[in-house]
Amino acid sequence: MKLIFASHNENKVSEIQNLLGERFNLLSLKELSYYDDIPETSETLEGNSIIKADTVFEQFNMPCFADDTGLEVDALGGEPGVYSARYGGEDKNADKNMDLLLKKLHGNSNRSARFRTVITYRIQNETHQFEGVIDGNIISEKIGTYGFGYDPIFIPKGSQKTFAQMSTEEKNQFSHRSRAFEKLRIFLGKN
Secondary structure, three states, X not given: OEEEEOOOOHHHHHHHHHHHOOOOEEEEOOOOOOOOOOOOOOOOHHHHHHHHHHHXXXXXXXXXXXXXXXXXXXXXXXXXXXXXXXXXXXOOOHHHHHHHHHHHHOOOOOOEXXXXXXXEEEEOOEXXXXXXXXXXXXXXXXXXXXXOOXXXXXXXXXXXXXXHHOOHHHHHHHOXXXXXXXXXXXXXXXX
8 A cells, every 4th residue: 555654754764664564565755756845833732743744645645654753841831742752853853852941951950751652634624633651751961872852861761761862673562653654554454
């Protein structure tokens, strides 16, 4: 089954192809030569996920899905949340994002946080959403070289490693994204 994943992030595309398995052939925006930046103008992960899925569906008229993910830190009132990718600036630089987050948390003993992913699946006149959440803690320094985004400073509940210290297989046992995509995979298997 061919599905468009409305993402320019090749790391995410690879991670999700691994999660969904061989039954699904994921097409990335790069493979479709679609390089436009889709504006994420909603104040919610749900809203941004819908905007991306609708935009791509209307362009290609093929089953597609989009996700939006945010890191929500309790001590910061849920920041960076929907602004996670641009937290340290519009250039979406992961190191700047992490540096700003660690600076804001400096000296704070409450390090609890969660990653939340919302997926929107769009086909013809139907829209379905799936959510995945993983609780954990923010550590005070970057550790690990795998993954992307905030992975080097987030330790999921039930682990002693950051996401950036885990192989893809290990990360998928915990990850918010894998939880949301498992719900999508089950839904697609029934339809």
